[in-house]
Amino acid sequence: MTKVKIKYLLEEHSKHKVGTSITVHGWVRTLRDQKKFAFIELNDGSSLASIQIIADSDLENFAEIVEKVATGAALSVTGELVKSPGKGQNIEIKASKIKIVGLCDSSYPLQKKRHSFEFLRSIAHLRPRTNSLGAVSRIRNALFMSSHKFFQDRDFLSVQTPIITASDCEGAGEMFRITTLKEGEKGSSKDFFGKPAFLTVSGQLNAEAYALSFSDIYTFGPTFRAENSNTTRHLAEFWMLEPEMAFADLKDTYKLAEDYLQYVLSELLKNHHKDLSLFNQFISKGLIDKLEHVAKNPFEVLEYTEAVSILEKAKKQFEYPVKWGIDLQSEHERYITEEHLKKPAIVINYPKDIKAFYMRNNDDGKTCAAMDVLCPGIGEIMGGAQREERHNILVEKIKAMNLDPKEYQWYLDLRRYGGTPHAGFGLGFERLIQYATGMENIRDVIPFPRAPKQIDF
Numbered sequence: 001m002t003k004v005k006i007k008y009l010l011e012e013h014s015k016h017k018v019g020t021s022i023t024v025h026g027w028v029r030t031l032r033d034q035k036k037f038a039f040i041e042l043n044d045g046s047s048l049a050s051i052q053i054i055a056d057s058d059l060e061n062f063a064e065i066v067e068k069v070a071t072g073a074a075l076s077v078t079g080e081l082v083k084s085p086g087k088g089q090n091i092e093i094k095a096s097k098i099k100i101v102g103l104c105d106s107s108y109p110l111q112k113k114r115h116s117f118e119f120l121r122s123i124a125h126l127r128p129r130t131n132s133l134g135a136v137s138r139i140r141n142a143l144f145m146s147s148h149k150f151f152q153d154r155d156f157l158s159v160q161t162p163i164i165t166a167s168d169c170e171g172a173g174e175m176f177r178i179t180t181l182k183e184g185e186k187g188s189s190k191d192f193f194g195k196p197a198f199l200t201v202s203g204q205l206n207a208e209a210y211a212l213s214f215s216d217i218y219t220f221g222p223t224f225r226a227e228n229s230n231t232t233r234h235l236a237e238f239w240m241l242e243p244e245m246a247f248a249d250l251k252d253t254y255k256l257a258e259d260y261l262q263y264v265l266s267e268l269l270k271n272h273h274k275d276l277s278l279f280n281q282f283i284s285k286g287l288i289d290k291l292e293h294v295a296k297n298p299f300e301v302l303e304y305t306e307a308v309s310i311l312e313k314a315k316k317q318f319e320y321p322v323k324w325g326i327d328l329q330s331e332h333e334r335y336i337t338e339e340h341l342k343k344p345a346i347v348i349n350y351p352k353d354i355k356a357f358y359m360r361n362n363d364d365g366k367t368c369a370a371m372d373v374l375c376p377g378i379g380e381i382m383g384g385a386q387r388e389e390r391h392n393i394l395v396e397k398i399k400a401m402n403l404d405p406k407e408y409q410w411y412l413d414l415r416r417y418g419g420t421p422h423a424g425f426g427l428g429f430e431r432l433i434q435y436a437t438g439m440e441n442i443r444d445v446i447p448f449p450r451a452p453k454q455i456d457f
């Protein structure tokens, strides 16, 4: 018997026709016992919609089914596709055989009523069976695949940069230290690597080495930050997509960022309308219109200096006062995109003193070739820059941040041996998913979130 994913049965022009027999596997959403027959809603995660199964009382195990099968149980159902008289679906399955694969008792926490996202976080192992987390997971998968497709189609080489590192990319704290030293043992020379080691906060430095061999590359993997920010936009473990291009400048990077975002959002709108509709209806009214608008219209590019003057003119009391030289806070980023522009913005040329050492100094002596992509509702979703390719200036910048140039020898080599202008950005993948779904909390767009005091599952 052909085993079929439920989404293929529900497609408008399904190749599975009425009258044919198929087998589906899935989990029971509801079972209604009507004495002479029972209706079962079965969902296998392949689509938002479930398929209706009709179990007739002449099935050999009918009594067992109505007695034992409850919401959450796993079934394997074989039967004939029949036209559905009900509204909302055009096809259902008249079961000829129902195999109970896994029973589910009444303590199953996902009974029919709607649950808060907070509660669902406490059952992270079961929440993918809900409509909302199911849709988030499919959208995450779609964005993951179209991200690879975007870069592969443009001949970017996919590079797997390391997760364990000895260097702190940003020259700041916030890293998770890893060690094999036992409690009480001291001295990093006795440690596994013979020196302190950490989980990476970004693949960028290693990515630069590959860009300077292949021109266009990207790395896409997990990154870790021990920042103690209990916000709806920060995780301790998140995925970052980092393209890096040689023979490229700041403008090439923000063009790439815009093309990328428009591409993945267009693909999502084309192929995942049903899942997006759920968010459009229940989570973020107007989401689909918003995404369509963003996918079609050019982003606003503005200088940091312009952004500051917009904020200074704003008739709004900010918690963090605005003046040239400050790092933009989330409230500032949101004012610019939500209230001033009402669309995403690319802010460029930030003060060099607030940005990382590897960003290229501009000729004005005050700014560097940095860019952030800001989105309404989220704030920063990407951060990027043209990298400092001039060896002597980079050494000065490393020293100015109180870092040791010796630790960056290999990184500096890239400037001595065929160095070129190069540039790239880092996209927080979960922030993109938040933006695409309208989901409020970043912990609900990653399967098993890691955040301060949150590591069960």
Ligand code: ATP
Binding pocket: 225, 227, 233, 234, 235, 236, 238, 240, 380, 381, 382, 383, 384, 426, 427, 428, 429, 430, 431
């Ligand atoms: P923020 O100011 O929002 O903390 P950042 O300036 O520290 O971000 P970058 O170091 O530029 O961020 O990292 C690149 C991207 O990674 C950011 O644009 C953001 O989308 C994402 N990102 C950064 N920190 C986190 C985090 N803790 N959880 C999830 N995504 C993050």
Ligand code: MN
Binding pocket: 227
């Ligand atoms: Mn941060």
